Amino acid sequence: MINWSSLSAADKASALARPAMADSAALRTTVAEILTAVESRGDEAVLEYTRRFDSAGLNTLRLPVAQRDELATRVSPQVKSAIKTAFSNIKQFHDAQYPQDIRLTTTPGVVCEQRFTALEAVGLYIPGGSAPLPSTVMMLGVPAMVAGCKRKVLCTPPNQAQEIAPEIAFAAQCCGIEEIYLCGGAQAIAAMAFGTQSIIKVDKIFGPGNSFVTEAKQQVSQRADGAAIDMPAGPSEVLVLADGNADAQFVASDLLSQAEHGPDSQAILVTDSAALINAVKEAVTEQLTHLSRNSIAARAMENARYILADSLSEAISVSNDYAPEHLIVQCDNARELLPELKHAGSIFLGPWSPESAGDYASGTNHVLPTYGYARNYSSLGLLDFMRRYTIQELSADGMRNLGPAIMQLADAEGLDAHKNAVGYRLNKLQQND
Numbered sequence: 528m529i530n531w532s533s534l535s536a537a538d539k540a541s542a543l544a545r546p547a548m549a550d551s552a553a554l555r556t557t558v559a560e561i562l563t564a565v566e567s568r569g570d571e572a573v574l575e576y577t578r579r580f581d582s583a584g585l586n587t588l589r590l591p592v593a594q595r596d597e598l599a600t601r602v603s604p605q606v607k608s609a610i611k612t613a614f615s616n617i618k619q620f621h622d623a624q625y626p627q628d629i630r631l632t633t634t635p636g637v638v639c640e641q642r643f644t645a646l647e648a649v650g651l652y653i654p655g656g657s658a659p660l661p662s663t664v665m666m667l668g669v670p671a672m673v674a675g676c677k678r679k680v681l682c683t684p685p686n687q688a689q690e691i692a693p694e695i696a697f698a699a700q701c702c703g704i705e706e707i708y709l710c711g712g713a714q715a716i717a718a719m720a721f722g723t724q725s726i727i728k729v730d731k732i733f734g735p736g737n738s739f740v741t742e743a744k745q746q747v748s749q750r751a752d753g754a755a756i757d758m759p760a761g762p763s764e765v766l767v768l769a770d771g772n773a774d775a776q777f778v779a780s781d782l783l784s785q786a787e788h789g790p791d792s793q794a795i796l797v798t799d800s801a802a803l804i805n806a807v808k809e810a811v812t813e814q815l816t817h818l819s820r821n822s823i824a825a826r827a828m829e830n831a832r833y834i835l836a837d838s839l840s841e842a843i844s845v846s847n848d849y850a851p852e853h854l855i856v857q858c859d860n861a862r863e864l865l866p867e868l869k870h871a872g873s874i875f876l877g878p879w880s881p882e883s884a885g886d887y888a889s890g891t892n893h894v895l896p897t898y899g900y901a902r903n904y905s906s907l908g909l910l911d912f913m914r915r916y917t918i919q920e921l922s923a924d925g926m927r928n929l930g931p932a933i934m935q936l937a938d939a940e941g942l943d944a945h946k947n948a949v950g951y952r953l954n955k956l957q958q959n960d
């Protein structure tokens with residue numbers, strides 16, 4: 528248990544530090560080598576890396592639509608029904624985000640417009656190393672579908688049978704994703720960013736992944752001939768903000784549900800109740816024994832923090848400093864605290880809102896900024912799959928009304944050609960008047 532008010536500023540910073548990233552210099556080099564290989568040798572390099580890391584016997588990258596559909600038939604009716612429930616909620620929430628165009632007359636005769644258009648080709652990365660994630664297919668596929676993106680390219684690592692999980696195939700079918708490639712890691716990101724013989728380059732790449740995927744996304748986004756990316760994201764994290772009335776079993780299960788993602792996941796409890804911390808620790812120990820991925824979760828819980836604050840407002844400021852990907856608020860008056868909760872990717876209010884709800888089926892998107900980026904990045908939404916652009920149209924009256932101000936400004940900046948572009952028009956209007 529960490530007694531927050533007794534810590535120095537330096538100790539507070541180290542208590543909230545994220546788990547160390549993999550050796551970043553080595554990681555950068557490994558990923559750069561993979562990107563270069565894919566750029567120069569295309570499919571051949573993608574296949575080579577995929578055979579090495581994921582599926583030894585693979586000899587073709589494309590998963591035909593007929594095979595997607597055959598795999599989808601293997602999903603049980605119960606799981607299909609759950610995927611459909613989640614799909615419907617995620618679609619409703621993203622449909623509601625559809626933006627309104629704007630058309631405004633700023634000065635008589637001067638019309639300004641803002642319009643939205645779907646990105647044409649999007650790359651959807653679905654992690655597959657440690658667990659196949661059909662939920663992530665929906666979190667990326669549904670907004671791409673609602674936005675109206677023409678090409679939806681899905682890349683995911685194949686298993687040893689040179690296939691993907693049937694649940695991923697079914698979720699892809701629900702989202703109308705027909706271009707599926709059997710590759711993962713940095714090689715899949717490179718293929719989508721630069722293009723290969725069989726994978727045509729995309730405009731923007733979305734999705735979570737391990738450190739190789741994340742580093743590859745960063746590198747391709749920094750190149751003019753690469754692709755845009757959704758957001759920088761790292762290992763998953765959760766912070767539970769609780770008061771003394773929180774249910775210790777609920778809190779423990781929320782911490783563990785994030786911990787089971789990977790040994791580098793981070794789980795933090797901040798509360799003003801020492802009794803709750805003790806009860807949660809006991810519940811974590813007990814619940815861990817029943818988890819199928821208990822060794823992964825146990826390793827992540829070695830980095831867990833149990834922070835005791837002097838008051839709820841101190842607890843809130845700890846959460847704001849940390850800027851968690853997920854913030855679960857298990858306090859009596861959870862909703863009333865909202866105005867004070869400044870930085871979080873997604874907020875879960877009250878005892879009946881576990882992170883699992885947002886991870887799978889409530890409708891919100893589970894692709895969220897980690898590593899403190901919740902301070903300056905948003906959770907994934909429909910607008911990330913669109914581009915906004917503006918239009919303007921001046922009538923002759925608009926030119927008469929606004930022209931003199933434009934000429935003054937061009938004069939002030941010493942840009943004669945700009946001034947002339949207005950001056951010639953005003954002269955012509957004067958001749959015609």
Ligand SMILES: NC(=O)c1ccc[n+]([C@@H]2O[C@H](COP(=O)([O-])OP(=O)(O)OC[C@H]3O[C@@H](n4cnc5c(N)ncnc54)[C@H](O)[C@@H]3O)[C@@H](O)[C@H]2O)c1
Binds near residue numbers: 576657
């Ligand atoms: N932030 C979010 O929204 C969110 C959502 C879901 C999952 N996640 C995270 O995504 C991650 C998924 O990771 P994963 O590993 O299970 O799957 P993954 O698909 O991201 O990575 C698997 C790939 O890693 C590559 N790889 C493995 N070892 C390598 C090596 N030594 N050198 C080069 N490449 C190598 C391989 O190409 C393999 O295909 C987890 O950390 C999870 O927490 C985050």
Ligand SMILES: N[C@H](CO)Cc1c[nH]c[nH+]1
Binds near residue numbers: 763788
């Ligand atoms: N918690 C993950 C995002 O950090 C999303 C996820 C997928 N499946 C289960 N959970």
Ligand SMILES: [Zn+2]
Binds near residue numbers: 784785788886
């Ligand atoms: Zn999760």
